[in-house]
Each structure stands twice: as C-alpha cells, then as structure tokens.
Amino acid sequence: MKREEGSDHGAVEAIRSIFYPQTVAVIGVSDSFQRVGYNLFESLLFGGFKGNIYPVHPRLKTVLGRKVYNSLSEIPEKVDLAIIGLNEKATISALKECGKNGVRGAVCVAGGYREIGEEGEGLEKLLQEAASCYGVSFIGPNTLGFINNEIDLNTTFYPLNLPKGSASFISQSGGLGLTFLHQAADAGLGINKWIGAGNRSNFTFTNYLSFLGEDEGTSAIGLFLEGTEDASSMVHRASRINKPVVVYKIGRSDKVSSSTLTHTGTMSGSYQVYRDIFSQFGLYTVDTIMELIASLKAFTVSALPGGAKIGIMTHTAGPSIVAADMLYSRGYSIPELTEDTLKGLYKIAGENPPIVFQNPLDVAGMGFETGTFKDYLELFAGDPGVDLVLAIYCQHKNWRFPSPEIIQVKEKVKKPIIACYPSPGTLLEKERPLLECHGIPLFGTPEEAAWAASALVEHAARLGGRSLT
Amino acid sequence: MKREEGSDHGAVEAIRSIFYPQTVAVIGVSDSFQRVGYNLFESLLFGGFKGNIYPVHPRLKTVLGRKVYNSLSEIPEKVDLAIIGLNEKATISALKECGKNGVRGAVCVAGGYREIGEEGEGLEKLLQEAASCYGVSFIGPNTLGFINNEIDLNTTFYPLNLPKGSASFISQSGGLGLTFLHQAADAGLGINKWIGAGNRSNFTFTNYLSFLGEDEGTSAIGLFLEGTEDASSMVHRASRINKPVVVYKIGRSDKVSSSTLTHTGTMSGSYQVYRDIFSQFGLYTVDTIMELIASLKAFTVSALPGGAKIGIMTHTAGPSIVAADMLYSRGYSIPELTEDTLKGLYKIAGENPPIVFQNPLDVAGMGFETGTFKDYLELFAGDPGVDLVLAIYCQHKNWRFPSPEIIQVKEKVKKPIIACYPSPGTLLEKERPLLECHGIPLFGTPEEAAWAASALVEHAARLGGRSLT
Numbered sequence: 058m059k060r061e062e063g064s065d066h067g068a069v070e071a072i073r074s075i076f077y078p079q080t081v082a083v084i085g086v087s088d089s090f091q092r093v094g095y096n097l098f099e100s101l102l103f104g105g106f107k108g109n110i111y112p113v114h115p116r117l118k119t120v121l122g123r124k125v126y127n128s129l130s131e132i133p134e135k136v137d138l139a140i141i142g143l144n145e146k147a148t149i150s151a152l153k154e155c156g157k158n159g160v161r162g163a164v165c166v167a168g169g170y171r172e173i174g175e176e177g178e179g180l181e182k183l184l185q186e187a188a189s190c191y192g193v194s195f196i197g198p199n200t201l202g203f204i205n206n207e208i209d210l211n212t213t214f215y216p217l218n219l220p221k222g223s224a225s226f227i228s229q230s231g232g233l234g235l236t237f238l239h240q241a242a243d244a245g246l247g248i249n250k251w252i253g254a255g256n257r258s259n260f261t262f263t264n265y266l267s268f269l270g271e272d273e274g275t276s277a278i279g280l281f282l283e284g285t286e287d288a289s290s291m292v293h294r295a296s297r298i299n300k301p302v303v304v305y306k307i308g309r310s311d312k313v314s315s316s317t318l319t320h321t322g323t324m325s326g327s328y329q330v331y332r333d334i335f336s337q338f339g340l341y342t343v344d345t346i347m348e349l350i351a352s353l354k355a356f357t358v359s360a361l362p363g364g365a366k367i368g369i370m371t372h373t374a375g376p377s378i379v380a381a382d383m384l385y386s387r388g389y390s391i392p393e394l395t396e397d398t399l400k401g402l403y404k405i406a407g408e409n410p411p412i413v414f415q416n417p418l419d420v421a422g423m424g425f426e427t428g429t430f431k432d433y434l435e436l437f438a439g440d441p442g443v444d445l446v447l448a449i450y451c452q453h454k455n456w457r458f459p460s461p462e463i464i465q466v467k468e469k470v471k472k473p474i475i476a477c478y479p480s481p482g483t484l485l486e487k488e489r490p491l492l493e494c495h496g497i498p499l500f501g502t503p504e505e506a507a508w509a510a511s512a513l514v515e516h517a518a519r520l521g522g523r524s525l526t
Numbered sequence: 527m528k529r530e531e532g533s534d535h536g537a538v539e540a541i542r543s544i545f546y547p548q549t550v551a552v553i554g555v556s557d558s559f560q561r562v563g564y565n566l567f568e569s570l571l572f573g574g575f576k577g578n579i580y581p582v583h584p585r586l587k588t589v590l591g592r593k594v595y596n597s598l599s600e601i602p603e604k605v606d607l608a609i610i611g612l613n614e615k616a617t618i619s620a621l622k623e624c625g626k627n628g629v630r631g632a633v634c635v636a637g638g639y640r641e642i643g644e645e646g647e648g649l650e651k652l653l654q655e656a657a658s659c660y661g662v663s664f665i666g667p668n669t670l671g672f673i674n675n676e677i678d679l680n681t682t683f684y685p686l687n688l689p690k691g692s693a694s695f696i697s698q699s700g701g702l703g704l705t706f707l708h709q710a711a712d713a714g715l716g717i718n719k720w721i722g723a724g725n726r727s728n729f730t731f732t733n734y735l736s737f738l739g740e741d742e743g744t745s746a747i748g749l750f751l752e753g754t755e756d757a758s759s760m761v762h763r764a765s766r767i768n769k770p771v772v773v774y775k776i777g778r779s780d781k782v783s784s785s786t787l788t789h790t791g792t793m794s795g796s797y798q799v800y801r802d803i804f805s806q807f808g809l810y811t812v813d814t815i816m817e818l819i820a821s822l823k824a825f826t827v828s829a830l831p832g833g834a835k836i837g838i839m840t841h842t843a844g845p846s847i848v849a850a851d852m853l854y855s856r857g858y859s860i861p862e863l864t865e866d867t868l869k870g871l872y873k874i875a876g877e878n879p880p881i882v883f884q885n886p887l888d889v890a891g892m893g894f895e896t897g898t899f900k901d902y903l904e905l906f907a908g909d910p911g912v913d914l915v916l917a918i919y920c921q922h923k924n925w926r927f928p929s930p931e932i933i934q935v936k937e938k939v940k941k942p943i944i945a946c947y948p949s950p951g952t953l954l955e956k957e958r959p960l961l962e963c964h965g966i967p968l969f970g971t972p973e974e975a976a977w978a979a980s981a982l983v984e985h986a987a988r989l990g991g992r993s994l995t
Binding site: 090091093096099168173174214215216228229230231232233234235236239240242243281283307308345346347371373374375376377378379382385386412413421422425426449451452453454455456479480481482501502503504 | 776851970
C-alpha cells in the first residue's frame with residue numbers, strides 16, 4: 058500500500074534507515090559479470106562501504122572472493138538493507154523473506170511492473186502488499202537504486218567515483234540520473250545523496266523531499282521530474298523546505314505510461330502550468346542539465362546574496378555581455394555604480410583610461426595583471442549597490458589566474474562572488490579546489506556563471522520574501 | 527574608407543591574402559613577457575607557422591633568440607602580413623609604413639578607436655584613410671586578430687593548441703571568441719579559421735562571410751554577433767552560402783557603443799526581429815555557447831539527413847525522453863515505426879519482451895550487450911520513416927561502448943547517426959576519434975544530441991526547400 062499523506066514522518070524515518078545501514082545483503086548475486094546481481098555486489102565493494110556486505114544466492118559458494126550465503130537466514134547478524142537483484146516475480150518472494158528475517162529496508166531493482174501495463178500493475182500491487190504485510194520499506198521498483206556518498210554506499214549496478222559534497226538529487230529516471238552524476242563529476246559538483254525513484258511504489262517524491270529537506274548532509278536538492286501524481290503534496294512540501302530545490306521538468310504526461318510523449322501543444326501547456334506552480338511554491342526550474350548543475354554548484358558552494366543586484370566585472374567584454382544579456386532577459390538588475398566607486402575606478406586607471414567605466418565593468422587590458430584586477434574588483438564589489446559579483450578573467454599562459462585575489466576580495470567585502478574563467482577544462486580543474494573551498498563557484502562559460510547568479514538571487518529573494526523587480 | 531557593397535570580390539581576395547601569407551612581420555615586438563608585442567610573437571612561434579616570421583622593433587636586437595629587424599625596410603624579403611602590436615596612434619603610422627614597403631595585409635590589434643567615443647572615432651577615420659591611401663587591407667582594429675589553423679598561423683596574443691577541422695568562426699568579441707575556442711577544444715570540435723572581427727573598420731561581417739563561404743577548408747560557419755550596421759547585406763549574403771551559418775546573437779544594440787545593454791523589453795523585441803530575419807534567410811540561431819558548439823560539431827562531422835523525421839534509440843529511457851522533449855518542443859517529428867520494423871524488433875526480443883516498442887525506442891537491459899544493441903539499431907535505423915537517428919548508450923564499466931556497431935549500422939543504412947553516451951568526459955574523449963572520423967558526432971548529454979539533430983534537420987530542410995511540419 059502506498060503511504061498516505063500526513064504519515065510522512067514514518068516515511069522519512071524509513072528512508073533514513075535505508076540510507077544509513079550497518080549491514081547490507083545483495084539478494085540474487087551472480088558470478089557472471091554481465092548480470093545485474095554481480096554488478097550490484099561489485100559496485101558496493103568498489104564504492105568502499107565500510108559496513109558488512111553479504112552476497113546471497115541459493116547455490117553459489119563464492120563471488121569476487123567473498124563467501125556467498127545461501128539464504129538471508131544464514132547471515133550471522135541482523136541485516137539492515139537488502140538490495141534485490143532478482144526478476145519482477147522473484148523480487149516479491151524475496152521481499153517476504155526480508156520481512157521474515159527482520160530486514161526492514163530494501164531496494165527493488167527489477168522492472169516489469171506498472172510501467173509495462175496491466176499485467177505489471179497487478180504484480181506491483183502484490184509487491185506493495187508483500188512489503189506492507191511483512192513490514193519492509195523499499196525504494197523502487199524499476200530503479201537503479203540509491204547512493205549515499207557520505208558513507209560510500211552505492212546500491213546501483215554502476216560502479217562510480219563521485220566527488221563528495223552537499224548536493225543531493227532525486228531522479229525519476231535512472232538514465233538521466235546517471236547522466237547527471239557523470240556531468241556533476243566532470244564539473245566537480247560534490248554529491249551527497251542520489252535517489253533513483255523508479256516507480257515510487259512505496260515512497261513518493263514528497264517523502265524523498267521531506268527526507269532530504271531534513272538531511273544534515275544535504276544543502277541543496279535537485280529533482281528530475283517527468284510527471285507525478287503527488288505534484289500537489291510535493292510542491293507544498295518543497296515550499297516548507299528552506300534548502301533550494303532545483304527542478305528539471307520535462308513535458309511528459311502522467312497519463313502516458315511508456316515513453317510516448319504528448320503532442321507539443323498539450324505538452325508545453327501543461328509544462329507551463331507546472332513551471333508557474335513550481336515558481337509560486339519556491340521551487341527553482343531549469344531548462345537543461347547544464348543549468349541544473351550550475352545551479353546546484355552555486356547553491357552548494359556559495360553563500361546567498363543580501364539582495365538581487367548583480368555586478369559583472371571582466372577584462373574582456375564579450376563574456377560579460379553574454380552574461381548580462383542572459384541576466385537582463387530574466388529580468389534581473391545590473392545597477393549603475395555610485396559616484397564614489399566610479400571615482401575610485403578612474404583613480405586606479407590614471408590619466409586617460411581607454412574605456413568608460415560602468416556596470417558591467419570592463420577594465421580591458423588593465424585587468425590582466427592580477428594585482429590591478431584585484432584593485433578594481435575590490436572597489437567594484439564594495440559598491441553599496443552591488444549584492445553579488447560575477448568576476449570574469451580570460452586565461453592567458455603568461456598571467457596566472459587571480460584566484461587568491463578574488464578570495465581576498467570576497468573575504469573583505471563579504472558578498473558572494475562567482476568566478477568565470479573562459480579557459481580549457483584542465484586549467485579550470487586546477488583552479489577549482491582553491492576557489493570553491495572559499496565559497497566561490499567557478500565556471501568556464503558566461504552562460505553557466507549567469508545561471509548560477511540567477512539561482513542564488515532567486516533563492517535569496519524567496520527566503521527574504523523580497524520582490525526581484 | 528569602408529568597402530562598399532558590391533565590391534565584395536576584392537574584399538574576399540584581400541582577406542584570403544591576409545589568411546595565407548608566406549611571410550609575417552610582428553611590428554612592435556617586445557622583450558617583456560607581459561607586453562602584447564611579445565605575446566603576438568610568441569604565439570606565432572608557438573603556433574608552428576611554417577613561413578618566415580620577422581619581429582620588428584626600432585631598438586631591440588633579439589627576442590626569444592630571434593634577430594629583431596629595426597624597420598620593415600630592413601627585412602630581406604617581401605612581407606605579406608604585418609601584425610601591428612602598437613598603440614592606437616602608432617598603429618596608423620605603422621600602417622603607412624606597411625604600404626610604403628609593399629605589405630598589403632595587416633592586423634591592427636590596438637583598441638582606443640570608435641569603441642571609446644568621439645576622439646577614437648576620429649582616429650579610426652585616420653586609420654581607414656591611411657589604409658586606403660597606402661593600399662593596405664586590415665583586420666580590426668580593436669581585435670584579438672585571426673587564426674588560420676589550417677596553416678598553423680595564430681596572430682592573436684593567446685598561444686593556443688586547437689584541434690584541426692572544418693569549423694570556422696567569426697566573433698565580434700575577442701573574449702567570447704576565446705571562450706568559444708576553449709570550449710571547442712574541450713569538445714573536440716576541429717577549427718579551421720577564426721576571425722576576431724573587432725571594429726570591422728576595413729572588412730564587414732558580409733565580407734568575412736563571403737570569404738568563409740568560398741573557403742575550401744571551411745564546411746560550417748559560426749558567428750557571434752552583438753549588433754552590426756551591415757545586417758541586411760549580411761543576411762542576404764548568408765542566404766547565398768550553401769554552408770550552414772550558425773549565429774549566436776545577443777541582445778546588444780548597435781547604438782550602444784560601450785558595453786551598456788539596452789533594457790530588457792527593447793532588447794528582446796529587437797532580438798526577436800533579428801531571429802526571425804535570420805531564420806527567413808537560412809541562418810541557424812542558437813541560445814548558448816554549448817548549443818553553438820553542438821551545432822557546429824554536427825555540421826562538421828555528420829552528413830545531412832534526407833528528411834526531417836528523427837528516430838531515438840536508447841537502453842535507458844530518461845535521456846531519450848529529454849532529447850525527445852526538446853525536439854518536440856521545437857516542432858520536430860519523431861514518427862511511429864512501421865509494422866515491419868516493430869515485428870522485427872519483437873522478433874529480436876523473443877517471447878514476452880518487458881517493454882513496448884515504439885519511437886523513441888527503449889530496449890532497456892537488452893541493449894547493454896553491444897551485439898544486441900546493434901541488431902536493434904540496425905532494424906530501427908532502417909525504418910523507412912526515419913531520416914536521422916539519435917543513438918543513446920549509457921556507459922557501464924563491464925560493457926564496452928557500441929562504437930564499432932554504430933559505425934557498421936550507419937554504413938549499412940546510409941543515414942546520419944548522432945551518438946550520445948552519457949558518461950564521464952575522459953571516456954567520451956577516448957570514443958570520439960573513432961566515431962567522429964566515421965561521420966558520427968558524439969555527445970555526453972541528451973540536450974547536446976538534440977541540439978545537433980535539430981541543426982542537421984533545419985539545414986537539410988533549408989537546402990532541400992522542404993517544410994519541417
């Protein structure tokens with residue numbers, strides 16, 4: 058039986074138990090490397106989970122050099138979590154076995170339930186009944202599983218190596234969830250928890266949001282959504298979470314059980330309704346996986362600005378104009394600088410500066426030298442009208458990046474700064490750790506930097522109850 | 527004097543001479559590594575240009591171990607191109623010297639002309655007059671210069687290492703142009719020519735488009751545009767070029783000489799007019815630098831489809847739904863499969879396939895094994911209703927990517943295929959050369975793959991005069 062609204066506290070406790078087990082069993086382990094059961098076990102081992110891991114199979118003796126247990130009852134200690142790598146029918150029996158042996162949490166990986174139609178729907182009901190009768194909570198079915206990166210627990214059958222951090226993600230789709238993880242790792246976005254929600258037979262999106270909303274390791278939540286029947290309770294719950302919730306919603310209709318998509322007109326209509334409701338309830342909507350990652354990076358690395366006015370400084374105009382263009386088109390303010398700031402900037406520039414100072418501020422060739430870049434940035438960021446600064450520096454092999462200087466300025470003016478270094482990826486990777494551990498998210502394109510600024514300003518306005526216009 | 531419309535042939539010849547010099551002089555070389563003159567010379571050497579390079583400075587003896595010439599007249603052979611790294615006033619005299627010494631092409635790097643206001647405007651007129659009187663053609667001023675990657679000629683002061691290929695790019699902004707180059711290199715997009723148009727004092731966007739339109743090494747053209755006075759002749763010219771022209775236009779107004787941007791309302795209005803006109807004249811407009819790169823990758827790697835109907839195959843639904851969602855929202859057709867194709871697909875799946883086959887086609891777990899993936903893909907891509915295929919395969923360490931299989935299918939069905947492997951960047955880099963040398967562009971996200979499909983379909987429709995709806 059599906060959990061009722063209102064009984065959310067129990068659901069959250071159940072999810073938390075699943076995410077923090079001491080002992081894990083893999084039911085349906087295999088010794089063939091192409092089988093899911095083998096890979097579930099392998100990625101658990103590869104992940105480095107510190108608790109005890111028990112592979113279970115009725116006949117096998119060892120897999121990957123580890124003793125295999127022929128049944129759950131043979132395992133010499135209490136098992137907290139069972140990962141079930143069996144087919145859709147055997148999964149139901151396994152869930153009952155879990156209950157009989159005191160295992161209270163499970164992941165049901167198999168597909169073949171309601172997503173395939175009527176017959177599957179019947180099986181899914183049996184699965185829910187088994188869980189309910191035998192007192193087992195479960196994630197799935199039809200899921201890749203979940204990851205608790207905090208304790209190196211990867212229950213998916215994909216061995217992964219993820220940077221640690223405080224971004225958590227709920228994905229309706231396993232494949233899109235994986236795409237997210239790979240892109241996040243490439244962008245150095247630290248992951249805390251990851252949930253492949255699958256058919257949400259036992260827990261709803263609302264339950265998962267509640268769990269992550271309370272979760273200490275999570276500071277921002279991403280959500281990939283195709284469509285859901287608990288949209289109303291979900292947005293109400295999200296509105297009560299103080300953490301940013303970033304939604305990537307595609308136009309799929311709830312009524313379509315397979316991958317059929319509704320026709321364009323219908324789709325974009327209902328999509329717009331979704332977006333409007335999300336915005337009303339304080340969820341932040343994005344359009345691409347790149348924007349999702351930039352937003353979560355901003356939320357997990359940077360503090361929030363005290364207001365919505367954005368300053369952009371650069372030593373080469375183009376990227377600043379692209380960023381400003383995107384921010385203007387979203388209705389944000391890039392305010393004029395005060396007289397004092399302008400005077401100060403012209404003072405640094407000396408006689409006959411070759412350019413006009415304003416916001417966006419282009420200091421041109423004068424900005425190459427990191428000391429001068431810092432002098433300009435400090436004055437600019439200190440302008441009382443500026444709440445958040447986007448600092449752009451184009452890489453050149455004969456100058457180093459002004460990362461220490463940007464950090465010093467941030468610590469002096471105490472305002473959030475987003476760094477944008479249009480540069481090769483390998484160089485970004487080198488600069489990223491220093492900047493980001495000082496609360497300054499780093500991006501390679503002005504679009505990402507603008508998305509990040511947009512996300513921070515929106516969430517700050519939501520928390521402060523401020524209007525952006 | 528600015529070139530008139532109609533005299534484009536001469537302009538194209540002049541640009542070609544600038545792009546294919548035998549001998550290059552760097553006027554205003556320096557021995558200080560923080561000066562532009564030094565870096566112009568260094569990046570020329572670093573680039574590996576095979577022609578003779580002559581550094582020029584009135585007093586220096588050697589720079590970087592090379593003999594310095596004290597004037598242009600001292601150089602023992604005819605100089606084809608002069609890169610002038612002097613300030614805005616000295617550049618004018620240098621241009622005259624070029625003319626006197628038979629140098630017919632130049633790059634004027636300095637800023638300080640019309641972009642800074644009235645005084646600069648006067649100087650720019652003097653520059654134009656000098657060029658006209660002394661018979662010198664030039665790129666700039668206020669430019670990073672240009673790159674002819676075909677002959678390893680980099681006239682910018684940024685030493686760069688770019689993959690070779692057939693994408694060429696015209697950038698109104700040097701900084702955005704650099705951002706493009708770094709992103710392109712990271713994405714393995716091969717570059718042929720790159721033009722920092724700067725103030726376009728001597729050549730217009732129309733001239734540059736004409737040049738690249740005729741250029742044998744260029745198969746697709748990218749253009750970053752803030753605003754231009756030759757918009758009308760530019761779009762007319764673009765409409766007569768058979769190569770795809772991809773435009774990334776931001777909302778900056780022509781009337782704004784500095785980086786001030788027009789207010790949102792005005793901007794998006796005129797922006798929409800620009801977009802509509804571009805589309806009418808066959809230019810393809812993109813919204814981000816990521817989409818610009820994905821489009822150029824598609825154009826330079828893949829053949830065009832014979833029609834506008836897109837097939838999407840995957841073994842994990844999420845990414846296919848994201849791609850379909852984006853393609854639907856742009857009005858493209860993802861057609862139903864024929865009865866024959868469906869029969870064939872069910873035959874491969876055997877009894878009781880756990881899923882419903884359709885387009886987008888999700889073959890689920892059956893698709894992991896590359897042989898099976900190929901069997902499905904071959905049937906699917908062979909469907910007579912499908913013109914272009916997007917093939918999605920999620921990386922798993924225990925299975926290899928189906929790159930050889932995708933290539934075999936492409937060569938059999940003779941339709942363009944776009945590959946999408948949602949995977950870590952390092953793995954994409956390994957798979958890319960094989961796939962792309964067989965005409966199959968590879969992307970890591972479904973959004974990029976959809977952008978690529980969209981670009982190919984639009985350009986094919988433009989050339990074929992077909993309607994997409």
